[in-house]
Amino acid sequence: MKIPNRLQPLVEDGLIDDVTRQLMSGKEATVYVVVCDDEVRCAKVYKEADKRSFRQSVDYTEGRKVKNSRQARAMQKGSKYGRASQEAAWQSAEVDALYRLANAGVRVPTPYNFYEGVLLMELVTGDDGNAAARLNDVQLSHETALEYHAFLIQQVVRMLCAGIVHGDLSEFNILVGSEGPVIIDLPQAVDAAGNNHAKEMLLRDVNNLATYFGQFAPELKASQYGKEIWALYTRGDLKIDSPLTGQFAEQEKAVDMRGVMREIENAKFQEAIRLARLNDAKKDSEP
Helix, strand or coil: CCCCHHHHHHHHCCCCCCEEEEEEEECEEEEEEEEECCCCEEEECCCCHHCCCCCCHHHHHHHCCCCHHHHHHHHHHCCHHHHHHHHHHHHHHCCCCHHHHHHCCCCCCCEEECCCCCEEEEEEEEECEEEEEEHCCCCCHHHHHHHHHHHHHHHHHHHHHHEEEECCCCCEEEEECEEEEECCCCCCCCCCCCCHEEEEEEEEHHHHHHHHHHHCHHHHCCCCHHHHHHHHHHCCCCCCCCCCCCCCCCCCCCCCHHHHHHHHHHHHHHEEEHHHHHHHHHHHHHC
């Protein structure tokens, strides 16, 4: 195929030898299958901020560090330089998270290079050798649903032990590779210790898993893994091999009405995010 303009610099610099085809085009990026030496990889080309449907909510960017105070001031003012810096920080967040999680043993695509707004990484393939399907496109047996759910809960724990919460984990951001589920799409990943919304996001991530896999294994719908994991984390007791039961006993305390209202507003926000992503996923699947 004709080399896309955004990939031309990588071809000229020898990072990519050929572009085979477009794999998908989503709300944040367009992904291409490329050849690098003798390996088939994928190139994720991030869309410019004004061309993306998913906005950089302050809930996700809170707590992220920038290189210097000049960048921080420019980002706060919203200047041209500040917007460019913010966009670069948004893209590099996924790169940083991928490297951290890969080193922590989380099953994510192996990152290879990040150049001119393009992320070169492993092409996750299925048993047939072709690009892996998303989880939402796969039918599961009861046994496989329990197996995948248990594995992904373990991955959530590994991520949190590495200080990261995915922030948008769902059946749309998980591929089913030849060796099992692979977690993708991490530009909205948040720092567990530096973001005040980390707990809410982790609970939502885990709830998304329970809801999806609960279609095939209904007993998972009543599980409380998210609250159990977060309680262990806040006590400093969470380890990558911590035994989990999926049960959690709430402690009774006085009702905090302000807290309740914040929870309601946050639930509305998270539902809007979920519906937007569902709509985008439907558009991506349309011919």
